[in-house]
Amino acid sequence: xxxxxxxxxxxxxxxxxAGAALATTARADDPAITEVQPWNQELGDGVDVAPYGVPSExxxxxxxxxxxxxxxxxxxxxxxxxxxxxxxxxxxxxxCFERHHSGVALVDPAEHRLMINGLVDTPLVFTVDExxxxxxxxxxxxxxxxxxxxxxxxGAQLNGCQFTHGMIHCVQYTGVPLKHILAxxxxxxxxxxxxxEGADASGMTRSIPLEKALEDCMxxxxxxxxxxxxxxxxxxxxxVPGWEGNMWVKWLRRIEVGDMPWxxxxxxxxxxxxxxNGKARRFTWEMDVKSVITNPSPQAPITHESGHTVLSGLAxxxxxxxxxxxxxxxxxxxxxxxxxxxxxxxxxxxxxxxEFNWDGGPLLLQSRAIDSEGHxxxxxxxxxxxxxxESIYHNNSIQTWHVREGGxxxxxxxx
Amino acid sequence: xxxxxxxxxxxxxxxxxAGAALATTARADDPAITEVQPWNQELGDGVDVAPYGVPSExxxxxxxxxxxxxxxxxxxxxxxxxxxxxxxxxxxxxxCFERHHSGVALVDPAEHRLMINGLVDTPLVFTVDExxxxxxxxxxxxxxxxxxxxxxxxGAQLNGCQFTHGMIHCVQYTGVPLKHILAxxxxxxxxxxxxxEGADASGMTRSIPLEKALEDCMxxxxxxxxxxxxxxxxxxxxxVPGWEGNMWVKWLRRIEVGDMPWxxxxxxxxxxxxxxNGKARRFTWEMDVKSVITNPSPQAPITHESGHTVLSGLAxxxxxxxxxxxxxxxxxxxxxxxxxxxxxxxxxxxxxxxEFNWDGGPLLLQSRAIDSEGHxxxxxxxxxxxxxxESIYHNNSIQTWHVREGGxxxxxxxx
Numbered sequence: 001x002x003x004x005x006x007x008x009x010x011x012x013x014x015x016x017x018a019g020a021a022l023a024t025t026a027r028a029d030d031p032a033i034t035e036v037q038p039w040n041q042e043l044g045d046g047v048d049v050a051p052y053g054v055p056s057e058x059x060x061x062x063x064x065x066x067x068x069x070x071x072x073x074x075x076x077x078x079x080x081x082x083x084x085x086x087x088x089x090x091x092x093x094x095x096c097f098e099r100h101h102s103g104v105a106l107v108d109p110a111e112h113r114l115m116i117n118g119l120v121d122t123p124l125v126f127t128v129d130e131x132x133x134x135x136x137x138x139x140x141x142x143x144x145x146x147x148x149x150x151x152x153x154x155g156a157q158l159n160g161c162q163f164t165h166g167m168i169h170c171v172q173y174t175g176v177p178l179k180h181i182l183a184x185x186x187x188x189x190x191x192x193x194x195x196x197e198g199a200d201a202s203g204m205t206r207s208i209p210l211e212k213a214l215e216d217c218m219x220x221x222x223x224x225x226x227x228x229x230x231x232x233x234x235x236x237x238x239x240v241p242g243w244e245g246n247m248w249v250k251w252l253r254r255i256e257v258g259d260m261p262w263x264x265x266x267x268x269x270x271x272x273x274x275x276x277n278g279k280a281r282r283f284t285w286e287m288d289v290k291s292v293i294t295n296p297s298p299q300a301p302i303t304h305e306s307g308h309t310v311l312s313g314l315a316x317x318x319x320x321x322x323x324x325x326x327x328x329x330x331x332x333x334x335x336x337x338x339x340x341x342x343x344x345x346x347x348x349x350x351x352x353x354x355e356f357n358w359d360g361g362p363l364l365l366q367s368r369a370i371d372s373e374g375h376x377x378x379x380x381x382x383x384x385x386x387x388x389x390e391s392i393y394h395n396n397s398i399q400t401w402h403v404r405e406g407g408x409x410x411x412x413x414x415x
Numbered sequence: 416x417x418x419x420x421x422x423x424x425x426x427x428x429x430x431x432x433a434g435a436a437l438a439t440t441a442r443a444d445d446p447a448i449t450e451v452q453p454w455n456q457e458l459g460d461g462v463d464v465a466p467y468g469v470p471s472e473x474x475x476x477x478x479x480x481x482x483x484x485x486x487x488x489x490x491x492x493x494x495x496x497x498x499x500x501x502x503x504x505x506x507x508x509x510x511c512f513e514r515h516h517s518g519v520a521l522v523d524p525a526e527h528r529l530m531i532n533g534l535v536d537t538p539l540v541f542t543v544d545e546x547x548x549x550x551x552x553x554x555x556x557x558x559x560x561x562x563x564x565x566x567x568x569x570g571a572q573l574n575g576c577q578f579t580h581g582m583i584h585c586v587q588y589t590g591v592p593l594k595h596i597l598a599x600x601x602x603x604x605x606x607x608x609x610x611x612e613g614a615d616a617s618g619m620t621r622s623i624p625l626e627k628a629l630e631d632c633m634x635x636x637x638x639x640x641x642x643x644x645x646x647x648x649x650x651x652x653x654x655v656p657g658w659e660g661n662m663w664v665k666w667l668r669r670i671e672v673g674d675m676p677w678x679x680x681x682x683x684x685x686x687x688x689x690x691x692n693g694k695a696r697r698f699t700w701e702m703d704v705k706s707v708i709t710n711p712s713p714q715a716p717i718t719h720e721s722g723h724t725v726l727s728g729l730a731x732x733x734x735x736x737x738x739x740x741x742x743x744x745x746x747x748x749x750x751x752x753x754x755x756x757x758x759x760x761x762x763x764x765x766x767x768x769x770e771f772n773w774d775g776g777p778l779l780l781q782s783r784a785i786d787s788e789g790h791x792x793x794x795x796x797x798x799x800x801x802x803x804x805e806s807i808y809h810n811n812s813i814q815t816w817h818v819r820e821g822g823x824x825x826x827x828x829x830x
């Protein structure tokens with residue numbers, strides 16, 4: 001295990017010749033090594049200080065952020081996930097993006113009910129405790145807002161993947177398969193659609209085909225092991241794996257069964273895709289294959305001069321797992337297969353890496369994901385050729401980051 | 416999908432005859448349904464209220480807890496994970512148990528270094544940013560303190576699985592395989608052991624065979640997507656998959672390579688297993704196959720009168736995955752195979768369920784896990800026959816919960 005062998009192994013897939021060493025050899029004059037640090041001299045805080053722990057004060061910049069001009073007011077706005085500062089595939093609950101239509105409802109679970117009505121044999125009303133007496137499941141899923149990337153249809157605009165791609169998170173949900181609850185009420189033969197309704201002031205409703213409801217929808221009560229957070233629908237939310245986030249109704253209080261879709265506001269004037277010919281596509285529920293490089297990115301520039309560099313990103317598809325991610329350092333001329341690492345769950349985030357030896361010069365970074373059904377993430381131009389530029393929703397095009405000499409990064413377009 | 420068919424499906428594996436309905440049929444007089452709730456009438460908080468989100472105020476009881484008499488003072492004590500209140504396999508970072516020997520070191524990452532020295536070709540010193548330039552991996556692992564269950568060797572004592580089994584958590588770690596870092600320094604042929612050292616006031620050290628270091632140890636900098644929490648070793652901790660938690664050195668500042676173990680305090684007077692003959696077993700690193708029922712349990716009694724009941728629990732093994740979990744409702748006379756649900760990752764928590772139809776009478780609940788290597792979790796008596804009752808560490812015996820008529824639960828022993 002000589003030094004030369006180990007370094008060669010490390011640099012598999014990258015040009016090793018220009019590689020700066022990853023570490024300085026031990027120096028007698030580095031006070032961080034030679035001096036006893038304060039935390040080595042004194043007792044730290046005891047265990048009773050934080051019954052519910054919080055991040056280090058040195059991580060105060062890793063927070064959700066709003067774009068003030070984007071929506072009318074804070075109760076109808078978006079706090080984006082800081083994906084540029086995160087690792088792996090699990091999003092911590094405190095950093096999961098939030099988007100509300102009437103602010104965060106603070107629901108008392110003892111006063112909350114879930115009603116099943118409409119085309120059922122027996123209309124039913126459940127308390128939250130009663131929901132927890134059904135068999136439950138645990139599934140890791142991404143949740144993406146249909147408008148994620150919506151500000152980029154006409155050109156590069158927001159300088160940071162937190163804002164261009166941060167309407168996404170991925171957690172482990174625990175809940176009851178909706179099929180069990182619908183079976184308890186007994187869906188009549190004429191029942192073909194469901195309408196989940198939220199208990200907040202916006203009274204969110206969406207039409208969902210019964211087939212999807214029975215396939216993999218869940219009534220979730222926990223995320224990442226603990227109760228849902230208030231901004232994620234505490235105490236109950238609908239989970240609609242792989243489909244647009246707006247359908248994952250929060251503060252879920254009612255599911256009506258019907259024989260046709262309801263054509264409510266949030267699936268007509270909103271959450272439809274306006275095409276260049278003035279017509280609109282409706283019921284575009286599935287989230288298409290997509291990826292983004294999270295490091296380097298405008299909020300996470302390269303801070304070393306050259307040498308070993310880790311490129312990292314996220315990929316996902318509402319249709320299954322991610323089969324492959326390609327990465328380009330030159331704006332799409334040359335492509336290399338990225339390394340996928342960590343768990344691969346259907347309709348969940350996937351983490352990819354590309355380790356390369358940076359020469360310190362400019363780069364045009366792109367990633368392109370391919371899902372388990374063979375769908376390939378399109379270029380911006382290819383997507384616009386079909387969809388125009390008047391849309392808000394379902395922008396799954398390839399993102400380009402321009403790394404400047406010196407390591408700063410900006411949002412640009414290259415085809 | 417008639418009501419009778421659906422209910423029969425739901426109750427597969429349990430006696431359905433005495434089953435109370437899971438929901439009341441809709442009643443005209445339930446104000447939670449008939450009245451408009453306050454959260455439906457007013458706008459909630461906006462998105463800028465919580466840049467880093469927190470749990471609902473209705474979940475204020477879901478916190479880490481200390482046992483005041485257990486250790487000398489709070490800086491050398493334990494805050495237990497509330498596993499009785501959690502779901503799935505991912506532990507939220509704010510609820511991961513903490514155990515310190517000199518309190519929580521609050522380390523400035525800019526002033527932190529990791530030194531590799533001893534039997535290496537080139538002693539090296541890394542900054543935290545330099546560590547992040549190595550290829551990184553993402554792995555879901557449990558971390559269990561060797562003393563988890565240590566208070567129960569002589570008999571049932573602590574009334575709650577938070578205290579009997581709560582020195583465990585399971586998160587997704589992101590970090591650099593230790594083999595890459597050791598290769599950069601170049602381990603000399605004589606090097607057979609490593610000694611990781613922490614930067615806190617306790618200066619924790621443990622001897623680890625080089626074979627394990629190269630197999631799957633990681634230098635982690637993130638957990639569940641975000642930076643390590645201070646109480647979990649921010650900014651760097653060693654991950655030693657499947658092995659006792661004390662070896663997962665926090666605030667990792669140095670790894671020395673040597674030709675034999677160091678026999679330091681924490682692997683001689685502590686973290687050895689005292690046997691009934693007065694001799695002690697040392698270097699018992701692997702965490703044996705184990706499980707516990709988390710619901711019902713003393714802190715999570717049954718709150719309904721009878722009928723559909725969900726039994727839930729956790730199982731794990733430091734030697735691989737969990738192949739099977741058996742559950743007994745009568746103190747070990749009759750056993751049923753539990754339903755494992757959710758991801759199965761090596762050296763990670765596994766979630767199991769058993770849905771049954773409770774008649775409202777007393778129960779003696781037990782779970783017994785079998786791992787992928789075929790190891791079977793022993794009874795308390797079987798473990799004591801080999802290990803005696805003088806030990807503190809590595810108690811992986813079967814736990815019994817006594818459910819009383821009415822649903823209250825207590826910690827008892829049945830063989």
